[in-house]
Amino acid sequence: MKTGRPSNCGTISRRAALKTAGGAIAAAVAAPRWASGQTAKRGGTLRVSNGGDPPDFDVHQSATYLTQFVGAPCYSTLLRADPNDYNKLVADLAEKWDISADGKTVTFHLHGGVVFHDGTPLTAEDVIYSLDRIRKPPRGIVSPRKGLLGNIASIEPGGPLTVVIRLTEPQPDFLFMVSNPYNVIVPKKVCEPLDAQGQGMKRQIVGTGPFRLTQSIDGQIYELTRFDGYFGDKAYLDKIQFFPIKGEVERGAALQGKRIDASFFFPNEAVLATLRKVPGITELRRPTPTFVNLIPNVQRKPFDDIRVREALSLAVDREAFIKTVGPLAGAFYHSIGLMPPGSPYSLSVEQIKQFGGYDTLPGLGGNVAANRQRAIALLEQAGVPKDFKIVIITRGDLPAFRDSAINVAGQLKTVGLDATVDVRDTGSFYTMETKGDFQLVAHSVAMGGSVPDQIFGEGYTSYGGRNYGNWKDDALDNMFREQSREADPQKRTELIKKFQLEFLKTYYQVNLAWVGYGAAHLSTVKGWVALPDIYANMQMDKVWLDA
Amino acid sequence: MFSFILQRLVIGIVTLFGVAVIVFVIMRVIPGDAAVMLSGAGAGVVSEEELAQVRSKMGLDRPLVVQFGDWAGDVATLDLGTSLRTGNPVIKDIGRRFPYTAQIVVMATLIAVCLGIPAGVLSARFAGTWIDRVLQALSIGGLAAPSFWVGLILILGLVALFQWSAPLLWEPFWVSPAKSLAQLFWPALAVGLRQLALIARMTRSIMLEVLGEDYIRTARAKGLSEWDVVVRHGLSNGLLPVVTLIGFEFSALFGGLIITEAVFSVPGLGQYVVASILNRDYPAAQGIVLVLAGIVVLGNLTVDLIYGWLDPRTRMRGAQA
Numbered sequence: 001m002k003t004g005r006p007s008n009c010g011t012i013s014r015r016a017a018l019k020t021a022g023g024a025i026a027a028a029v030a031a032p033r034w035a036s037g038q039t040a041k042r043g044g045t046l047r048v049s050n051g052g053d054p055p056d057f058d059v060h061q062s063a064t065y066l067t068q069f070v071g072a073p074c075y076s077t078l079l080r081a082d083p084n085d086y087n088k089l090v091a092d093l094a095e096k097w098d099i100s101a102d103g104k105t106v107t108f109h110l111h112g113g114v115v116f117h118d119g120t121p122l123t124a125e126d127v128i129y130s131l132d133r134i135r136k137p138p139r140g141i142v143s144p145r146k147g148l149l150g151n152i153a154s155i156e157p158g159g160p161l162t163v164v165i166r167l168t169e170p171q172p173d174f175l176f177m178v179s180n181p182y183n184v185i186v187p188k189k190v191c192e193p194l195d196a197q198g199q200g201m202k203r204q205i206v207g208t209g210p211f212r213l214t215q216s217i218d219g220q221i222y223e224l225t226r227f228d229g230y231f232g233d234k235a236y237l238d239k240i241q242f243f244p245i246k247g248e249v250e251r252g253a254a255l256q257g258k259r260i261d262a263s264f265f266f267p268n269e270a271v272l273a274t275l276r277k278v279p280g281i282t283e284l285r286r287p288t289p290t291f292v293n294l295i296p297n298v299q300r301k302p303f304d305d306i307r308v309r310e311a312l313s314l315a316v317d318r319e320a321f322i323k324t325v326g327p328l329a330g331a332f333y334h335s336i337g338l339m340p341p342g343s344p345y346s347l348s349v350e351q352i353k354q355f356g357g358y359d360t361l362p363g364l365g366g367n368v369a370a371n372r373q374r375a376i377a378l379l380e381q382a383g384v385p386k387d388f389k390i391v392i393i394t395r396g397d398l399p400a401f402r403d404s405a406i407n408v409a410g411q412l413k414t415v416g417l418d419a420t421v422d423v424r425d426t427g428s429f430y431t432m433e434t435k436g437d438f439q440l441v442a443h444s445v446a447m448g449g450s451v452p453d454q455i456f457g458e459g460y461t462s463y464g465g466r467n468y469g470n471w472k473d474d475a476l477d478n479m480f481r482e483q484s485r486e487a488d489p490q491k492r493t494e495l496i497k498k499f500q501l502e503f504l505k506t507y508y509q510v511n512l513a514w515v516g517y518g519a520a521h522l523s524t525v526k527g528w529v530a531l532p533d534i535y536a537n538m539q540m541d542k543v544w545l546d547a
Numbered sequence: 548m549f550s551f552i553l554q555r556l557v558i559g560i561v562t563l564f565g566v567a568v569i570v571f572v573i574m575r576v577i578p579g580d581a582a583v584m585l586s587g588a589g590a591g592v593v594s595e596e597e598l599a600q601v602r603s604k605m606g607l608d609r610p611l612v613v614q615f616g617d618w619a620g621d622v623a624t625l626d627l628g629t630s631l632r633t634g635n636p637v638i639k640d641i642g643r644r645f646p647y648t649a650q651i652v653v654m655a656t657l658i659a660v661c662l663g664i665p666a667g668v669l670s671a672r673f674a675g676t677w678i679d680r681v682l683q684a685l686s687i688g689g690l691a692a693p694s695f696w697v698g699l700i701l702i703l704g705l706v707a708l709f710q711w712s713a714p715l716l717w718e719p720f721w722v723s724p725a726k727s728l729a730q731l732f733w734p735a736l737a738v739g740l741r742q743l744a745l746i747a748r749m750t751r752s753i754m755l756e757v758l759g760e761d762y763i764r765t766a767r768a769k770g771l772s773e774w775d776v777v778v779r780h781g782l783s784n785g786l787l788p789v790v791t792l793i794g795f796e797f798s799a800l801f802g803g804l805i806i807t808e809a810v811f812s813v814p815g816l817g818q819y820v821v822a823s824i825l826n827r828d829y830p831a832a833q834g835i836v837l838v839l840a841g842i843v844v845l846g847n848l849t850v851d852l853i854y855g856w857l858d859p860r861t862r863m864r865g866a867q868a
Contacts, residue, residue: 055632055826140604142586142597198604203634218633219644219814221716243715245812253702257712427579427827434583434593
């Protein structure tokens, strides 16, 4: 049997998305390719290990892969990433979509006959409620990604199965923002009363995805069963079982012992290297839109002084950081600028080398000793005494945080800063960070997409959800908006690069590395295409077992 | 005897109240905010207004005395509240996890007792010989090796040698006794090795003392068999401190399986404690700590009763006090 999607699905590339902002262009209609050429078999149970229990099931309120991995096969988004080309979107709940000539109105035409897992038919009202819930969450509901939809002026029904979204300004990246894997569509009838209680969808999953949640036992198992009412091609698997196994070594052992079929989260290289040698196991590591940055709290002295922030950047030998932390946390990658590795919006080597310390990125031949001498001079100019005490807070359970902080603390000592690491448990760490009760933090940030509006909007604006450093910079925010609304691809590319250059000048964040997560599965698992984004293509509807 | 038990029960209740106050206060004063954790911690900066809404919804904006009063009142009716994380009644969460932890504790204790006491007796009986030295070395090794390390070595060794890894779905004992015993054997062994070493060393030390007593010499002079001398006369008189040790270790194990459960992914109480505290799940953390304290109190009471039964002098001293 050939795998396939309904022929009325459309695809849109990032470049096409840029073009659509300027004119009324209906989405291109072409069938996407799904791991073609393989004969899929029906049936079987895919056993997956997750890194722990999902804190809850409310995908809109969450930001962890623990929730997303269990939720993704159960939910649908309006559009989804093309597994054959991460730079393209294909139809999901929306079978087609139009963008007005002025780029300010986007109309989604929904598939007919779509039902939620409880049997309720999907209507435009469900889409409107879901998107409104993300951008303007009801009281008591927290929406970490509301900024993604901040450009929406209004959402109205254009018919029972038509949703009309009006934007305040044209936004070429809008389709990617609305299709973020976390922006799933929930049933208004179920969700609205729960939201009124301040509870939300934390305890249940009711989606339109290819699988439905049929069993959930904290600490033991989360079982999904194929949803035969799914509007697309029925999933091949009968069931997916997620087992919470915290340790990477234990997850690796479970895979070797064939207790599980797959695990999609292996930061540590040693574990992946062990699995690499085991016959019958397929493993891979790919860069993901997850960066590790050193973030100073600019509300605290002396980090309000740009010279001190630049000195921090100059002190860090990034190549050494990547060599040390890479094998521990998967922080193997680097980019030239703020965009992920390989981005078409990357800066040039000459451009990045003008910023303090960035010439120590792998292969750029920077002089670490000279950088550190300059850092010492800058600290002196800023009046920072020798052996000034700096505490880097970090959480102890994730190597990307803990080991990054330890490495950076060691490097800061080379410029006369008495840096120590304060390892906190998760609850204490996030409370201190949220309340700005810290000097420095080495933070790993996982994005649910890699378009500029996602990366900059969430990571590099004053109002972005990841502004842990508490800076305020209207000029940068305006530049972000300017690039976001620019319809002409060439002009936009220039603006995106200009934004990066201006941001890097501020040293609000010191970019260290990008993380690539490993995944491994038995060779009997077929049809799963790993995209450079841990959240994308996790619906599992095309996965099958060659058992 | 009744007044002895009553006295112990009253002390137990006072202890539990003290634990309740301490755990309630500690959960509030340690750094970390339940509202932050419930607001999708890690997803980005959450505004103070959003946090206030969450606190209000959870009742965490009320005075601490009121919160404690409400909780203590509920606890008095055996209602430990609802977990902020799982949404289930805490008592239900604990009830589902308790059998796994209890089974590991019982199995570990059985392994430790069944092997530890004979090892200690043998070691004492053949003190100074190669048997004693080998057993001593093993017991020191057992004490030195942390149970999580033993667990990891077991897991990796079993995978490497037999392609065997820990199961993912744990069968409760009453559903499939044989399977359940087989599944939990390795975690129990990892934990039990330390207890085994402790018991063996304690037994050896006591037995060395007992075997030098006059009544043992008398027993030997009467021509009793070595088994009767060592076991009937020696061990039965030297068992009291060992029983105390077993009792204390047994109850302490309930709260001491955190890492072993994590290594083997056993859905027991230890993992629940960690998840509750890390997520600042106040009702769950308070509830589980109280239950564990209750187990320790009950364990100590049981040891006291066994002690009184084995040694009437203790019972009489307790009644006179």
